[in-house]
Amino acid sequence: MTNIPMIIMLAVLGLVGVGFYALLATRNLIKVIIALQILVKGGLLAMVLAGRIQGQVMVGQSMALTAIVADTIVAVVGLALAVQVRKHHGTIDLKQLTKLKR
Amino acid sequence: MASTLILLVIGLSWLGALLVWWVGDKRSALQHALAIFFSVASGAASIALIFNASSSTVINLDAGGVFGQFTFVADGLGVYLAAIATVIGSLAVIFSVNYMHGEKGLGRYYAMVLFFIGGMAGLVLTSNLLLMFLFWEITALCSYALIAFHNDDPKAVAGGIKALIITQLGGIGLLAGALILYSQTGSYDFNQMIANPGIINPRLLSGMAFGCLIAAAAKSAQFPFFTWLPDAMEAPTPISALIHAATMVNAGVYLLARFYPAFEAVPGWKISVILVGMISAFISAIMALFANDLKRVLAYSTISQLGYMVFAIGCGGIYASQFHLLSHSVFKALLFLGAGAIIHSVGTRDMREMGGLGKKMPFTRFVFIIGALALAGIPILNGFWSKELVLEAGLTGGPVWAYAIMLITAGLTAFYTFRMVWMVFYGKPSEKHIHDAQPAMKVALAPLALGAVVAWLLAGPFASLLQSTLPAHNIHPASTMEVIVEVIKAPATYVALAVVALGLVSWWQRENLAGVSKAFKWLGTIAENSFGFEAVNKFIVRETQATAEELRDTQTGLLNWNIAGLLIGLIAVIIILVMGG
Numbered sequence: 102m103t104n105i106p107m108i109i110m111l112a113v114l115g116l117v118g119v120g121f122y123a124l125l126a127t128r129n130l131i132k133v134i135i136a137l138q139i140l141v142k143g144g145l146l147a148m149v150l151a152g153r154i155q156g157q158v159m160v161g162q163s164m165a166l167t168a169i170v171a172d173t174i175v176a177v178v179g180l181a182l183a184v185q186v187r188k189h190h191g192t193i194d195l196k197q198l199t200k201l202k203r
Numbered sequence: 204m205a206s207t208l209i210l211l212v213i214g215l216s217w218l219g220a221l222l223v224w225w226v227g228d229k230r231s232a233l234q235h236a237l238a239i240f241f242s243v244a245s246g247a248a249s250i251a252l253i254f255n256a257s258s259s260t261v262i263n264l265d266a267g268g269v270f271g272q273f274t275f276v277a278d279g280l281g282v283y284l285a286a287i288a289t290v291i292g293s294l295a296v297i298f299s300v301n302y303m304h305g306e307k308g309l310g311r312y313y314a315m316v317l318f319f320i321g322g323m324a325g326l327v328l329t330s331n332l333l334l335m336f337l338f339w340e341i342t343a344l345c346s347y348a349l350i351a352f353h354n355d356d357p358k359a360v361a362g363g364i365k366a367l368i369i370t371q372l373g374g375i376g377l378l379a380g381a382l383i384l385y386s387q388t389g390s391y392d393f394n395q396m397i398a399n400p401g402i403i404n405p406r407l408l409s410g411m412a413f414g415c416l417i418a419a420a421a422k423s424a425q426f427p428f429f430t431w432l433p434d435a436m437e438a439p440t441p442i443s444a445l446i447h448a449a450t451m452v453n454a455g456v457y458l459l460a461r462f463y464p465a466f467e468a469v470p471g472w473k474i475s476v477i478l479v480g481m482i483s484a485f486i487s488a489i490m491a492l493f494a495n496d497l498k499r500v501l502a503y504s505t506i507s508q509l510g511y512m513v514f515a516i517g518c519g520g521i522y523a524s525q526f527h528l529l530s531h532s533v534f535k536a537l538l539f540l541g542a543g544a545i546i547h548s549v550g551t552r553d554m555r556e557m558g559g560l561g562k563k564m565p566f567t568r569f570v571f572i573i574g575a576l577a578l579a580g581i582p583i584l585n586g587f588w589s590k591e592l593v594l595e596a597g598l599t600g601g602p603v604w605a606y607a608i609m610l611i612t613a614g615l616t617a618f619y620t621f622r623m624v625w626m627v628f629y630g631k632p633s634e635k636h637i638h639d640a641q642p643a644m645k646v647a648l649a650p651l652a653l654g655a656v657v658a659w660l661l662a663g664p665f666a667s668l669l670q671s672t673l674p675a676h677n678i679h680p681a682s683t684m685e686v687i688v689e690v691i692k693a694p695a696t697y698v699a700l701a702v703v704a705l706g707l708v709s710w711w712q713r714e715n716l717a718g719v720s721k722a723f724k725w726l727g728t729i730a731e732n733s734f735g736f737e738a739v740n741k742f743i744v745r746e747t748q749a750t751a752e753e754l755r756d757t758q759t760g761l762l763n764w765n766i767a768g769l770l771i772g773l774i775a776v777i778i779i780l781v782m783g784g
Contacts, residue, residue, distance in 0.1 A: 121766065121770055122765040124762070125766050125770070126761050127763075133762065194759065199759070
């Protein structure tokens with residue numbers, strides 16, 4: 102019953118599902134960034150899992166480590182942008198931020 | 204030896220492009236000097252390359268993976284076109300010293316010109332179809348950038364974009380051809396296909412043949428894609444001479460000539476080529492009759508002369524078409540640079556505001572008339588010999604009606620050429636302050652004028668160069684003397700001369716023929732609207748923009764909707780993977 106890959110797989114699906122649901126549902130820019138973080142964590146787990154299944158544990162883990170670094174930068178830049186957006190437009194509600202359209 | 208020279212021809216121009224850019228616009232004298240040095244050096248290398256021509260692959264770079272081998276071949280067709288590109292390129296650069304004096308953005312100008320020269324040489328020297336496509340797009344990019352050089356002028360920018368879009372459309376045809384070649388042979392090297400077209404599935408071969416015809420028609424401004432060339436005349440005049448008369452527009456003719464042995468047997472291909480050439484030559488000659496902008500007249504006549512070359516290829520006259528290409532490059536570059544000297548001095552392109560310039564610009568008049576006579580096909584100038592060869596090829600290899608229309612076009616050519624010369628140099632003088640061509644302009648014009656008079660003496664060596672390095676093209680070697688005798692003996696020559704003379708006489712007698720010209724007024728109205736092709740262009744542009752406006756509604760700008768779309772796509776991919784797996 103205690104099948105570790107199966108548990109990890111469920112965790113991956115759970116994290117990705119929560120991430121996508123949050124992205125679909127939220128209109129708050131901060132929450133969007135948090136949702137992206139959750140989504141990426143699911144992806145990281147999936148990488149480690151794939152490495153284990155393929156028998157290349159090192160490759161999977163090092164890819165995951167690299168992705169963690171990149172992901173942190175994305176989060177920091179995203180938050181900084183959110184602050185700037187709040188300063189310039191006075192809101193972080195996505196529905197009111199559709200100025201890019203025209 | 205040949206491999207070093209090829210690298211020098213392409214490398215020197217591109218190195219020059221980088222250096223001129225790097226030097227910066229503050230040191231414009233150094234920029235002029237560097238541009239001249241690198242273009243002339245590259246020209247010298249390409250002339251040396253002519254003496255090292257061979258039909259074997261001389262450079263073989265392993266580009267890896269699907270790109271295969273980037274191969275270069277220095278055969279007759281390639282080396283002489285590379286020589287035209289670099290030599291006329293260096294003359295255009297020399298001319299620019301006076302023409303572009305004091306302009307802003309010289310670095311951008313020279314960098315693009317040199318980048319173009321290298322790209323054009325690469326286009327004709329490579330034997331890898333994918334690499335050829337890349338060079339093809341490099342030349343299109345430079346053409347765009349230089350047409351829109353005066354980027355604060357909306358007309359120039361619009362002309363540049365139009366040229367870019369239409370030549371890109373043709374580029375798709377070439378890319379499709381490259382992919383078909385790769386799928387069938389596993390490499391992009393087209394020489395094995397030219398030697399043995401049977402290795403490609405006949406249906407795919409015919410797709411490739413018509414793809415290349417579309418590519419050639421778009422690049423060489425042939426029917427029905429010719430509308431971009433007149434609008435490209437917003438470019439600085441040395442650019443019109445180099446890119447839109449002497450080199451880039453020849454790429455299409457080169458492509459057809461290069462692949463002729465492979466596509467010859469494709470049903471319907473030859474007659475399509477003949478039709479494209481014939482229609483382009485005829486209708487653009489009519490448009491040239493009615494145009495009043497000096498550069499537009501030259502642009503229409505370029506389309507018309509390119510039509511002659513395409514027509515000759517359709518009739519199987521590879522040698523005739525390439526010889527006419529050589530003649531045309533020389534005399535049309537001469538005419539454009541001459542026109543540049545006139546425009547630089549007068550400050551307008553409208554021929555109705557010129558008139559009587561002959562006395563004030565004797566040197567320009569002298570060289571311009573040499574070029575005009577060559578264009579009209581008057582004996583002993585180079586245009587005469589090559590045009591006669593083209594018409595002879597048409598008589599032996601093509602349908603009679605096509606030959607007849609090409610003959611009429613030769614008469615029209617003489618007519619509009621004399622109209623142009625008359626409107627510019629004779630008639631009532633204007634009151635403006637006019638100066639003759641400046642020194643650097645003269646340096647560029649003189650060799651071209653000499654070339655227009657004597658270039659036909661190269662007919663024999665040129666034929667043997669093509670014959671010895673292009674085994675598949677079936678070109679008969681002939682000495683210059685034999686070519687001369689052949690032309691003089693052929694009755695077709697005298698028919699053509701009579702038609703040309705008729706064109707001249709009807710210009711002379713235009714006062715007495717006023718009734719006739721009145722009867723043709725309706726034709727003028729149609730010609731000024733470019734036979735409805737402008738309207739078709741505008742319709743396509745309008746419809747594309749309207750569709751884009753309609754589709755704008757699908758772009759909500761809301762993140763949630765975009766994520767939903769992404770998710771649906773992801774699920775679709777997973778389903779396909781599961782079903783396929």
